Amino acid sequence: MQKFITYDEIMRVSKLIEVVDSLKEFKFDEVKRHLFIGCGSSYNAGLILSEILKKQGIFAEAVSSGEVLLENNTDEIARKFDVALFLSRTGTTTETLKVAEMLKGRIESIGITCEKDSPLSALCGVNYELDFAHEESVVMTSSFSAILRLLLNGIKRYQISPDEYLQTYDSLLKEELLKEKSHFVFLGCQERYYVAKESALKVEEMSLDHTEFYETLEYRHGPIALLSPRTHVVIFSKYRKPHKLETDLANDIANRGGSVHILNGMTDRPEFEVQFLTLYAQLLGYKRAIIKGLNPDKPKGLTKSVILDN
Numbered sequence: 001m002q003k004f005i006t007y008d009e010i011m012r013v014s015k016l017i018e019v020v021d022s023l024k025e026f027k028f029d030e031v032k033r034h035l036f037i038g039c040g041s042s043y044n045a046g047l048i049l050s051e052i053l054k055k056q057g058i059f060a061e062a063v064s065s066g067e068v069l070l071e072n073n074t075d076e077i078a079r080k081f082d083v084a085l086f087l088s089r090t091g092t093t094t095e096t097l098k099v100a101e102m103l104k105g106r107i108e109s110i111g112i113t114c115e116k117d118s119p120l121s122a123l124c125g126v127n128y129e130l131d132f133a134h135e136e137s138v139v140m141t142s143s144f145s146a147i148l149r150l151l152l153n154g155i156k157r158y159q160i161s162p163d164e165y166l167q168t169y170d171s172l173l174k175e176e177l178l179k180e181k182s183h184f185v186f187l188g189c190q191e192r193y194y195v196a197k198e199s200a201l202k203v204e205e206m207s208l209d210h211t212e213f214y215e216t217l218e219y220r221h222g223p224i225a226l227l228s229p230r231t232h233v234v235i236f237s238k239y240r241k242p243h244k245l246e247t248d249l250a251n252d253i254a255n256r257g258g259s260v261h262i263l264n265g266m267t268d269r270p271e272f273e274v275q276f277l278t279l280y281a282q283l284l285g286y287k288r289a290i291i292k293g294l295n296p297d298k299p300k301g302l303t304k305s306v307i308l309d310n
Contacts, residue, residue, distance in 0.1 A: 006137040006206070006296040010282045013142040013162045019132050020146050025153035026110070026128060028058050035077060036062040038087035039095055039306065041140040042147075044198040045087055049151050051191040052271050056155055065095035074099070078106040085110045087147065089140050090305040091118020100124060112150070114143045137297045138304045139205045141282045144198070148275040158272045165266070165276040169283050172261055178287050181232040181259065182209050185223070186281065187216040187249075188236035191274050195236050199281030206285030206296045217245060220252070231258040236277055238270035 028034065034053065036046025046062035053060035061081075068074065077084070084107050088096045091113035100123040103109060111124030114133040121127040128150060133143040145162065152158070184203050186196035193215050200211035214223055216235055227233075233253050237246050242262045250260045263280060267273060289296040 004137070004286075004290075004295065004297045006139060006141060006286055009135050009137055009143075010141045010279065010286065011166065013145050013166070013276070013279065016130075016133050016142050016146040017149055017162060020130070020149045021153070021157070023128075023150065025157070026112075026151060028053065028056075028060075028154050029083070030058055032082040032108075033059040033080065034061075034083045034085060035081040036060070036085050036087060037065055037068065037096060037099055038062075039065050039093050041144055041198060041201065042087035042089060042093075042096070044194055044201065045144060045147055046085070047194040047197070048148065048191050048274050051194060052152070052155065052274070055271065058155075065093070065099045068099045068102075069095055074102045074106070078103060081107060083108045083110065085112060085151075086120055086124060087112050088118075088120050088305075089114045089135065089143055089147075091115045091120035092305045092307060093120075094306060094308040096120065097123065112147055114146070135304075138299055138302050139202065139282075139285070139296065141202075144278060145275045152272055152275060156272075158269055160267055160269075160272055160276070162276045162279065165273075165279050166283075168266075169263075169280040172280075173283055173287055177232060177259060178284075178291050181230055183226070183228065183231040184209055184211045184284070185219065185227075185231060185233045186211070186213045186236070187219055187233065188213075189216050189238075191271055192236040192238060192277070195274055195277045196234075198278050199234065199236075202278060202281040203285040203288065205299050205302060206282075207288035207292060207294065208300065209285075209288060217249065219249065224253075224256070227253065227256050227258045229257040233258055233260040234280065235260065235262045237262050238265045238273075240265050 050060040188196040196213040
């Protein structure tokens with residue numbers, strides 16, 4: 001299988017984690033109200049993190065930059081929140097920059113990027129510039145894990161390595177599955193629901209396949225009607241052994257002609273595993289793109305950063 005830059009950028013995740021762990025982490029203040037703001041994968045990272053922070057008793061929400069612009073609600077944001085965390089891999093996404101500019105000086109602002117001296121950094125009071133996680137390819141891959149690791153370290157430093165996840169997921173993605181399936185569904189609950197959302201995006205971006213995401217047991221309530229022998233379903237389970245209801249659903253999917261992988265929890269802190277769960281979809285999207293003769297480094301119709309004319 002021909003290798004592209006995207007593959008190397010996925011597989012270097014362990015090196016990125018080592019560097020992140022050497023940094024001073026961002027500390028979440030339990031008395032402050034936090035809002036994550038971003039677009040695309042950066043927005044999904046904010047959704048995942050806000051879900052986990054809520055479980056720790058820390059006030060956190062996430063919103064897309066686009067929604068803020070559509071609602072024109074920066075006055076409300078400035079009243080309701082104490083800290084705005086702007087997530088942007090490149091620091092050049094137009095919608096995020098506009099929101100950061102609108103909130104500048106009105107709320108504590110923190111920029112998190114994978115570039116040095118980006119336009120976003122100029123608009124934020126504090127910046128975390130993970131330039132060692134810079135990516136040449138269009139689709140965000142291991143830098144997603146790096147950003148999550150930085151912020152999860154701000155909750156608790158939990159020693160968890162991506163190596164087992166990479167090896168497990170790579171072994172699951174057999175050539176037969178990659179060639180026969182073209183419809184991919186990702187399922188999960190709570191923070192894993194947003195992992196499912198990000199996973200669907202990765203496959204959609206790289207291989208241009210039909211993807212969907214839902215809460216796990218909601219899949220039966222309508223979406224399962226689209227299941228066919230071309231469908232592959234992924235269930236992100238937080239349990240070391242699948243819950244009976246997850247197993248029942250998997251059997252139902254198989255009986256209807258689809259295939260399914262249940263990705264069980266591998267640690268005693270399943271919420272911290274979110275930083276590596278999307279590696280499954282990154283590998284899947286990459287390998288499907290190669291099989292289809294597509295260039296995963298530069299997917300059709302996409303750019304590394306969405307920069308709009310004013």
